[in-house]
Amino acid sequence: MKLPGFKTFLVPVNNSESARRAKRYAIALAKQCGAKVILFHAHDLISGRISPSGREMIIRKNLEEMGKIFAIFVEGCREAGVEFEIVVEQGTTSDAIIKAASDHDCDMIIMGTQGHASARKILGSLSDTVSKQSSVPVVVVGEECECSNSCGTSCQNKWRFAPVPNLQHAC
Numbered sequence: 001m002k003l004p005g006f007k008t009f010l011v012p013v014n015n016s017e018s019a020r021r022a023k024r025y026a027i028a029l030a031k032q033c034g035a036k037v038i039l040f041h042a043h044d045l046i047s048g049r050i051s052p053s054g055r056e057m058i059i060r061k062n063l064e065e066m067g068k069i070f071a072i073f074v075e076g077c078r079e080a081g082v083e084f085e086i087v088v089e090q091g092t093t094s095d096a097i098i099k100a101a102s103d104h105d106c107d108m109i110i111m112g113t114q115g116h117a118s119a120r121k122i123l124g125s126l127s128d129t130v131s132k133q134s135s136v137p138v139v140v141v142g143e144e145c146e147c148s149n150s151c152g153t154s155c156q157n158k159w160r161f162a163p164v165p166n167l168q169h170a171c
Contacts, residue, residue, distance in 0.1 A: 006033040010106040012097050012126075013041045015069050018112025022141045023073050026110040027080045036083040038104050039073050041066050042096030043088070063088065094129040101136050109138045 011026045013019055023039075030037050043062045046055045070086055077084040087104065089096045101109050113127045131138040 006035045006107045008036045008038060008104060008106045010038045010040050010097065010101045010104065010109045012111045013039050013069060013073055016112065022110050022112040023076055025141045027076050027082050030082045031080050036085065037077055038085050038087055038106060039070060040087045040097065040100050042091055042093045045091060094126055094133065097130050098134050101134060106136055108136055109134055111138065111140060113140050113142055
């Protein structure tokens, strides 16, 4: 059954458990909707005080590390039969996420949250900033149930649809 209206989801990618939770949720929802997933990463602007060769080296190292992380996310998409695209941009993370969602005509941004409630109250969080500034809906995926791999009935009760089974080894 395809759900109407959702064609493209933007999923910010980094090496955190919260990003992996968002990936599992996005893949399950994209499979239900027949939607495409944009796997997105923004690397921060690099100081002008660093030489051009130094900046290039930092960017290259960041992209190498992200390549390994993207491989895990890509495996999950392929395993579920979900269409995906990888997009990497440079810029302030929140601004880059919002711009990418607009540039790629995304219907929704799906991202994780780190917890640390006391720090979020004082400093704000990336998910708070994106949700306040985005013109498209932002789904913030919090903690999962005890099964931690999105295949149990607790997740199904929480999310109100059946997550894609057997993604735990791709997480």
